[in-house]
Amino acid sequence: MTTLAIIGGGPAGYVAAITAAQQGQQVILIEQGPLGGTCLNEGCMPTKSLLESAEVYEKVRHAEDFGISLSSAQVGVNWNQVQQRKNRIVQTLVQGIGYLMKKNRIQVKNGTASFLTANRLRVENESGQEIVEADRFIIASGSEPISLPFAPFDGEWVIHSGQAMSLPSIPSSLLIIGGGVIGCEFASIYSRLGTKVTIVEMAEQLLPGEDEDIASILQEQLEKDGVTIYTSTSLKDLNADKKKAIIENQEGIRELSADYVLVSIGRKPRTANLGLEDIGIEFSKRGIAVNEQMQTNIPHIYACGDVIGGIQLAHVAFHEGTIAALHSGGQEVKVNYRAIPRCIYTSPEIAGVGLTEKQAREQYGDIRVGEFPFTANGKALILNEPIGKVKVIVEPQYHEIVGVSIVGPRATELIGQGTVMLHAEMTVDIMEDLVEAHPTLSEAIHEALLSAVGHAVHV
Amino acid sequence: MAVEVVMPKLGMSMKEGTVSVWNKQAGDPVKKGELIASINSEKIEMELESPADGTILDIVVPEGEGVPPGTVICYIGDANESISKIERNVETAQTEVAATATATKVKESQPSVQTAAKEKIKISPVARKMAEAANLDIRTIQGTGPGGRITKEDVQKAIANSSSVESPSTKEQKPAETITHNIEPTKKVPVAGMRKIIAERMQGSLQNSAQLTLNMKVDVTDWIALQKQLTETAQTHYETKLTVTDFVARAVVLSLQQHKEMNSAYINDQIHLFDSIHLGMAVALDKGLVVPVIRNAENQSLIQLAQNIKSLAKRARQGQLSHEEMKGSTFTISNLGAYGIEHFTPILNPPEAGILGVGATYDTPVYIGDKLERRTILPLSLTFDHRVLDGAPAAAFLRTLKQYLEEPFTVLL
Numbered sequence: 001m002t003t004l005a006i007i008g009g010g011p012a013g014y015v016a017a018i019t020a021a022q023q024g025q026q027v028i029l030i031e032q033g034p035l036g037g038t039c040l041n042e043g044c045m046p047t048k049s050l051l052e053s054a055e056v057y058e059k060v061r062h063a064e065d066f067g068i069s070l071s072s073a074q075v076g077v078n079w080n081q082v083q084q085r086k087n088r089i090v091q092t093l094v095q096g097i098g099y100l101m102k103k104n105r106i107q108v109k110n111g112t113a114s115f116l117t118a119n120r121l122r123v124e125n126e127s128g129q130e131i132v133e134a135d136r137f138i139i140a141s142g143s144e145p146i147s148l149p150f151a152p153f154d155g156e157w158v159i160h161s162g163q164a165m166s167l168p169s170i171p172s173s174l175l176i177i178g179g180g181v182i183g184c185e186f187a188s189i190y191s192r193l194g195t196k197v198t199i200v201e202m203a204e205q206l207l208p209g210e211d212e213d214i215a216s217i218l219q220e221q222l223e224k225d226g227v228t229i230y231t232s233t234s235l236k237d238l239n240a241d242k243k244k245a246i247i248e249n250q251e252g253i254r255e256l257s258a259d260y261v262l263v264s265i266g267r268k269p270r271t272a273n274l275g276l277e278d279i280g281i282e283f284s285k286r287g288i289a290v291n292e293q294m295q296t297n298i299p300h301i302y303a304c305g306d307v308i309g310g311i312q313l314a315h316v317a318f319h320e321g322t323i324a325a326l327h328s329g330g331q332e333v334k335v336n337y338r339a340i341p342r343c344i345y346t347s348p349e350i351a352g353v354g355l356t357e358k359q360a361r362e363q364y365g366d367i368r369v370g371e372f373p374f375t376a377n378g379k380a381l382i383l384n385e386p387i388g389k390v391k392v393i394v395e396p397q398y399h400e401i402v403g404v405s406i407v408g409p410r411a412t413e414l415i416g417q418g419t420v421m422l423h424a425e426m427t428v429d430i431m432e433d434l435v436e437a438h439p440t441l442s443e444a445i446h447e448a449l450l451s452a453v454g455h456a457v458h459v
Numbered sequence: 460m461a462v463e464v465v466m467p468k469l470g471m472s473m474k475e476g477t478v479s480v481w482n483k484q485a486g487d488p489v490k491k492g493e494l495i496a497s498i499n500s501e502k503i504e505m506e507l508e509s510p511a512d513g514t515i516l517d518i519v520v521p522e523g524e525g526v527p528p529g530t531v532i533c534y535i536g537d538a539n540e541s542i543s544k545i546e547r548n549v550e551t552a553q554t555e556v557a558a559t560a561t562a563t564k565v566k567e568s569q570p571s572v573q574t575a576a577k578e579k580i581k582i583s584p585v586a587r588k589m590a591e592a593a594n595l596d597i598r599t600i601q602g603t604g605p606g607g608r609i610t611k612e613d614v615q616k617a618i619a620n621s622s623s624v625e626s627p628s629t630k631e632q633k634p635a636e637t638i639t640h641n642i643e644p645t646k647k648v649p650v651a652g653m654r655k656i657i658a659e660r661m662q663g664s665l666q667n668s669a670q671l672t673l674n675m676k677v678d679v680t681d682w683i684a685l686q687k688q689l690t691e692t693a694q695t696h697y698e699t700k701l702t703v704t705d706f707v708a709r710a711v712v713l714s715l716q717q718h719k720e721m722n723s724a725y726i727n728d729q730i731h732l733f734d735s736i737h738l739g740m741a742v743a744l745d746k747g748l749v750v751p752v753i754r755n756a757e758n759q760s761l762i763q764l765a766q767n768i769k770s771l772a773k774r775a776r777q778g779q780l781s782h783e784e785m786k787g788s789t790f791t792i793s794n795l796g797a798y799g800i801e802h803f804t805p806i807l808n809p810p811e812a813g814i815l816g817v818g819a820t821y822d823t824p825v826y827i828g829d830k831l832e833r834r835t836i837l838p839l840s841l842t843f844d845h846r847v848l849d850g851a852p853a854a855a856f857l858r859t860l861k862q863y864l865e866e867p868f869t870v871l872l
Contacts, residue, residue: 397592398589398592400585424583424584425584425585425586425610426583426584427584429474429527453529454529
């Protein structure tokens with residue numbers, strides 16, 4: 001039986017551990033913190049818990065729109081309880097992974113790991129250190145927030161996303177540096193909880209990875225919710241003593257103040273102190289360099305998840321972890337990034353899979369774009385959220401559906417249909433005859449497909 | 460206001476249609492219901508009626524160009540209407556067109572078989588289209604997707620491989636290519652509609668089965684004598700002629716009943732044997748070959764067969780056959796005798812295991828005992844699928860057929 005040692009118990013690491021154990025490998029998992037990694041402890045799960053609380057608050061505040069009278073009730077946010085709920089959810093999920101480790105007979109070691117040689121690890125914790133030897137290794141050490149060189153995270157005023165989700169109280173003002181996915185999600189949470197939020201983004205639009213028309217729908221909605229947004233704007237200085245930020249754009253220099261400054265300008269692979277340079281692991285510009293089987297330049301050492309850079313999403317890490325584990329167990333597999341959904345849990349939600357319109361035009365030229373607005377969708381109206389649209393992109397030669405973007409209610413759930421279409425390499429003529437249930441938000445997807453071939457019904 | 464006329468969708472699976480003939484030109488006046496074009500799809504040919512009174516303002520899709528259903532093929536409107544306005548003010552007339560148009564001809568004898576073959580191979584929709592466009596046989600492509608499914612990437616690789624394999628031979632072929640290119644054809648005919656279907660089916664037949672042909676000469680002198688006696692009776696009583704084809708058809712039915720392995724089909728790695736005999740009768744039309752089917756030929760007398768063969772052939776020539784009348788044959792007869800052809804190598808009508816080619820009769824001296832006699836000989840060619848049966852049983856079938864034809868009374872009784 002071969003022994004596999006995995007560094008990191010986040011989405012890439014724990015899925016790799018379970019997969020390898022199921023394949024009959026003896027697995028040792030080394031994790032310095034709680035199991036579940038960033039996703040469970042400081043990322044996806046806790047932020048979505050906060051978002052849901054904000055969502056409920058938002059719904060209750062608009063109860064009158066639905067004909068529900070709340071005149072006698074006191075509506076407010078109990079931040080402590082919101083935090084407790086979040087912590088309970090995280091705790092339950094972390095315990096769940098612990099259970100899975102036991103069930104699959106995976107040996108979990110708490111501590112930090114570093115390579116001594118290409119076959120030996122030193123694992124250290126408060127109680128001492130030990131040597132772990134294995135036949136194969138998977139590095140899944142994850143990523144950490146990038147800090148500003150002139151203003152490191154202090155946890156008091158300059159904070160990262162992990163800290164932003166556990167603030168002692170709802171801040172009265174929050175300045176967010178970076179209008180990417182994380183920045184926009186926190187803007188959505190706190191603006192709806194009553195915080196005065198300001199976003200500063202260097203690019204011309206929020207969410208630089210998504211199409212401009214999609215991002216602009218979010219920007220409009222955030223502004224309606226009272227968020228101040230500065231795009232094409234750079235941060236000149238953060239003065240922690242005066243709690244002042246200096247920003248600059250075409251209109252000039254401006255001084256901003258806030259209770260907290262959330263720096264969300266991206267995440268970098270966590271590669272320090274692992275002894276990687278000592279054993280000669282090679283790096284790409286983005287992180288540890290790997291092939292399609294997730295192997296590093298040392299074939300029995302694999303790397304997957306955020307530590308290889310690329311698409312830093314938990315579900316990509318699950319997939320990469322699975323591939324690394326299967327390949328280390330001798331199976332001929334390779335990673336497949338063809339249909340990776342992107343989900344942004346803002347209000348309205350944004351989701352996409354495949355190419356954006358801009359990317360598709362660059363790749364295919366004269367594409368067909370089908371759009372359908374949620375204003376023409378009955379279910380969206382019933383939900384009181386007739387905002388946003390579905391956009392599908394069809395390439396000109398074989399009419400394959402190469403991209404789906406959704407901004408609007410439940411976009412992150414709806415995108416699953418787009419993911420299936422792209423995964424199955426669907427062509428639009430096949431999807432034309434699809435029957436969607438009525439009344440559902442899903443109808444908007446079919447209508448967008450029909451619009452791509454020139455005959456949408458309900459617009 | 461101008462009306463868009465679109466390529467109608469003639470069935471769910473239609474991917475492409477072609478205007479085979481425009482009856483009108485831009486500027487011609489049209490009346491609602493007037494036939495403006497002939498439309499050709501893989502399976503159907505139909506006449507397209509004008510959805511409105513007016514003038515053909517512009518013809519967008521020229522003859523011979525394949526377009527997906529729903530594509531605008533022409534605009535009809537007021538003669539003085541400018542075309543630039545059309546794009547904004549159109550009324551889509553697709554449903555109207557589809558409803559008023561009458562499908563007149565149905566082609567392709569066995570779509571079910573084709574579907575079955577398609578289902579056997581796991582392939583993504585876009586991969587299938589790419590392979591079709593590149594003329595790649597999908598059975599030769601190695602699938603790497605889930606469960607061996609052929610993905611887009613697999614087809615891309617196969618295309619890359621086939622072009623790299625071809626490159627040396629392409630070089631060798633260069634002189635020939637240059638010659639072909641030097642000769643400018645006077646007309647280029649797009650392979651579409653019926654021609655395309657025939658091309659695909661015949662090539663598929665040769666590629667996908669192990670066919671070979673046995674030849675045999677049959678002495679039909681006695682039959683010719685009998686035919687002369689029967690002709691008048693048949694004409695007066697049944698208002699039909701009796702031809703060699705009718706006689707052969709009846710003899711084939713009798714022989715198939717004795718040799719069931721010849722009345723069979725090779726489908727999905729299984730040999731299907733049939734009790735019922737559905738005879739396909741190849742009929743040449745100007746536009747191509749069709750094979751109407753005489754169902755349950757085993758229950759028909761010689762006269763009934765003769766009547767049915769003539770009526771089917773007539774309706775085939777008039778383009779009145781329904782789709783149902785051209786599918787489900789279990790054995791096919793093809794007759795090139797009228798052209799003076801003797802033996803030939805008919806191509807199997809897949810998935811059938813046998814097809815009989817009937818040649819032209821000729822008179823020749825034959826020894827009967829010690830004496831030379833003038834006899835009438837009919838050349839027969841049987842193509843069969845060696846995967847289904849071997850040479851000996853196929854030859855035995857031919858021998859039985861010969862016996863029936865040489866003893867004509869056995870066919871009558």
